[in-house]
Amino acid sequence: MENWKTQIRKGYLELCILQIIRHHKKVYGFDLLERLSALHLEVKEGTLYPLLNRMSADGLLSAIWETENLKGHPRKFYSLTKDGIKTLNEIGEEFERMVAIYQKVSKAT
Amino acid sequence: MTTNPKLESYLTKLEKILAPFPVSDRAEIVMEIKSHVMAAIDRDPATNVESVLSALGEPDTVANRYLIERGLKPTKPSLSPILKWIVIGFLGTFAMTILLVGVVLFRFSPVIHVDDQKNTVSLLGGAIQVDGKNGDFRLNGDFSDFDNSGVRDAGTVTTKLGDEIVIHFSNGKMEVGNSEGDHFSWDCQGPHRAEKPVSIKKSDAPLELDLTNWSGSKCSFQIPRGTHLVMKGANGKVQISEPHYHIDLALLNGKVSLSPDEEEKYQFDTSVLNGKSERFESSSDPAAYKIKLQITNGKLSKD
Numbered sequence: 001m002e003n004w005k006t007q008i009r010k011g012y013l014e015l016c017i018l019q020i021i022r023h024h025k026k027v028y029g030f031d032l033l034e035r036l037s038a039l040h041l042e043v044k045e046g047t048l049y050p051l052l053n054r055m056s057a058d059g060l061l062s063a064i065w066e067t068e069n070l071k072g073h074p075r076k077f078y079s080l081t082k083d084g085i086k087t088l089n090e091i092g093e094e095f096e097r098m099v100a101i102y103q104k105v106s107k108a109t
Numbered sequence: 110m111t112t113n114p115k116l117e118s119y120l121t122k123l124e125k126i127l128a129p130f131p132v133s134d135r136a137e138i139v140m141e142i143k144s145h146v147m148a149a150i151d152r153d154p155a156t157n158v159e160s161v162l163s164a165l166g167e168p169d170t171v172a173n174r175y176l177i178e179r180g181l182k183p184t185k186p187s188l189s190p191i192l193k194w195i196v197i198g199f200l201g202t203f204a205m206t207i208l209l210v211g212v213v214l215f216r217f218s219p220v221i222h223v224d225d226q227k228n229t230v231s232l233l234g235g236a237i238q239v240d241g242k243n244g245d246f247r248l249n250g251d252f253s254d255f256d257n258s259g260v261r262d263a264g265t266v267t268t269k270l271g272d273e274i275v276i277h278f279s280n281g282k283m284e285v286g287n288s289e290g291d292h293f294s295w296d297c298q299g300p301h302r303a304e305k306p307v308s309i310k311k312s313d314a315p316l317e318l319d320l321t322n323w324s325g326s327k328c329s330f331q332i333p334r335g336t337h338l339v340m341k342g343a344n345g346k347v348q349i350s351e352p353h354y355h356i357d358l359a360l361l362n363g364k365v366s367l368s369p370d371e372e373e374k375y376q377f378d379t380s381v382l383n384g385k386s387e388r389f390e391s392s393s394d395p396a397a398y399k400i401k402l403q404i405t406n407g408k409l410s411k412d
Contacts, residue, residue: 029141046166049141054178062392065140073147074140105257 014051015095016041018060018088021080028075052078058085116146119168126184138175175308179220220224221383221406223364230384230407231361237344239407241364244282244327246343260323266316273315273337278345282325283348285338288331295330299323315339352398359403364412367402375400384408 013036020035021027027035029049036043042053055061062081067074080088110126120139127135132361142165144219148160165171173183180261215234222231228241238247274281274293288294295318315337320326332338334353344362351370369389374397386409391397402409 028144028148029144030152044166045145045164046171047304049138049145050171050174053175054140057179073144075132075144076137076141 010093011091013043014040014055015088015091017051017055018080018091020082021078022085022088026077026079028077030037030075032078056085060087114284115162116143116158119165120163122168123172126169127175128184129176129181130179142171154379224383225408228364230363230375232406237362239344239346239363241346242282244280244325244363246280246325246344246362248407260299261297262299263294265292265294267292268316268333268336270333270335271337272333273339274332275315275317276320276330276341277318278320278323278326278328278340278342280324280330280344281342282345283342283347285331285333285339285340285352286329287353288333290399291333292334293331293333295328297323297326297327297328352400355398356400356402358401360405360407362406363404364408364410365402365404366412367400368411373398377402379409380404381409382406385410387411 006049014037016039017032020032029045031050032052033043033045033048036048052061056063057077061078061084063076063078065074069074117306120143123142124135124139127138130138133395142295146158146161146164150156150158166404169184176183188397195318217236218231219231220233223229224231230239230241231237232239236248240246270291272293276295293316297320299320300323320328332352332354337355338357340347340356340358340360342360342363345360345364346363347358347360349356349358349367351363351368351373352375353370356367361407367389374394375389376393376397376399377391378399378401379386379389379406380402381408386404389400
């Protein structure tokens with residue numbers, strides 16, 4: 001079970017992250033961690049940040065640093081790039097296709 | 110934002126392992142992790158830096174994840190600095206030892222070199238040189254000064270058949286021949302600076318001639334028939350012509366030449382540890398003269 005979870009997780013997690021960022025337009029790391037946790041899609045912080053770093057390097061995300069106020073500390077906010085939106089749509093479609101196949105398979109006689 | 114030493118230490122380790130990344134990327138990653146820690150403390154003031162850092166995980170683990178995500182090889186954890194320096198020290202000493210051995214071997218090779226033409230034996234790559242012609246021996250060019258005109262000592266002792274004659278020398282050239290009668294005689298010339306004269310024990314057997322205080326002597330001996338010559342020397346040349354007596358000779362470095370008498374029978378026991386040796390034919394006749402010749406470094410020949 002764990003093995004399957006691990007295998008499926010990675011792709012699924014990226015999909016969810018892209019969706020969350022798309023919905024909220026601008027998300028910073030800690031915020032994303034909390035949202036994923038609330039969805040019971042737990043990710044360790046030590047795993048998320050490297051993942052975001054890679055997704056940015058792949059051109060799916062863009063980031064800006066913002067500081068709330070003079071006393072606050074800077075935060076890195078992620079948004080989807082055009083490529084990111086395109087990729088999200090493609091992955092989303094593929095995922096829905098997979099779900100459809102699964103539904104068929106589970107009903108199969 | 111005050112600096113927290115634990116946080117800084119964590120970030121330093123993290124940054125180190127991220128070395129393959131460009132410097133500005135490294136800086137951003139460090140900033141983001143710091144920002145995460147700040148955000149966690151903001152969210153829950155009851156928590157502390159250590160627990161946030163431990164939730165993140167070991168800095169090298171996190172850093173390696175960054176590397177792996179980007180398709181780079183994770184860095185192996187490095188040795189603790191102390192261990193690293195111990196290893197360096199050990200390797201350095203080892204390398205120096207190898208170098209030293211190499212230099213010694215190079216300097217002191219060839220171990221032995223016999224030159225027939227010049228009549229010299231050279232040991233340890235020239236550290237010790239023995240001149241066969243004069244029985245000279247030199248250390249690395251330092252001279253053992255041979256002024257053969259220095260001191261002279263000669264003498265004769267009457268012997269009986271079967272008597273033992275023992276000669277000790279350190280460096281020199283020894284010519285050994287036959288005595289016509291029953292007396293053993295010697296004629297030696299030694300260096301100026303001979304400290305003591307030749308010492309000879311004549312009264313009790315065996316007869317002993319001790320030339321070891323004469324470093325560099327040239328001697329000729331006459332040995333009576335049927336006696337037992339025992340000769341022990343360190344460096345030099347020993348020339349024995351047509352012996353009519355038993356011989357037990359041991360020479361450390363140098364040359365021994367023995368020309369057998371065609372009309373006599375001998376039983377040879379020869380050995381040269383490092384060097385060259387000619388073959389001597391032994392006889393099975395029990396009355397044959399027993400000739401034992403041992404050379405450590407040098408040459409044994411018939412001429």
